[in-house]
Amino acid sequence: MNTQKKQNNMQIEGLIHLIGETETFGAKGFQKRQLVIETQEQYKQTIPIDFVQEKTGLLDFFSVGQSVKVSINVRGNENAGRYYVSLSGWKIEQA
Helix, strand or coil, X not given: CCEEEECCEEEEEEEEEEECCCEEECCCCEEEEEEXXXXXXXXXXXXXXXXXXXXXHHHHHCCCCCEEEEEEXXXXXXXXXXXXXXXXXXXXXXX
């Protein structure tokens, strides 16, 4: 996986495999949209990245098959003794 750390952020490069629809949750209207990229290395990885709230609109300018670089934050939480990790995208650009 091509993951680089730069000044407290991480970046992942790959080809867009899927751009999901914006989903809305709860009474407050929390919005989430999923991007899936596929890394271009010997053992390709398919990686889901969530864009939330106002960041969901960033995906409107991209399409499946494009080569991109995505800036992410790694998020984690615990629920009922189980631990979860997610990737939260905040910037996307052509690679």
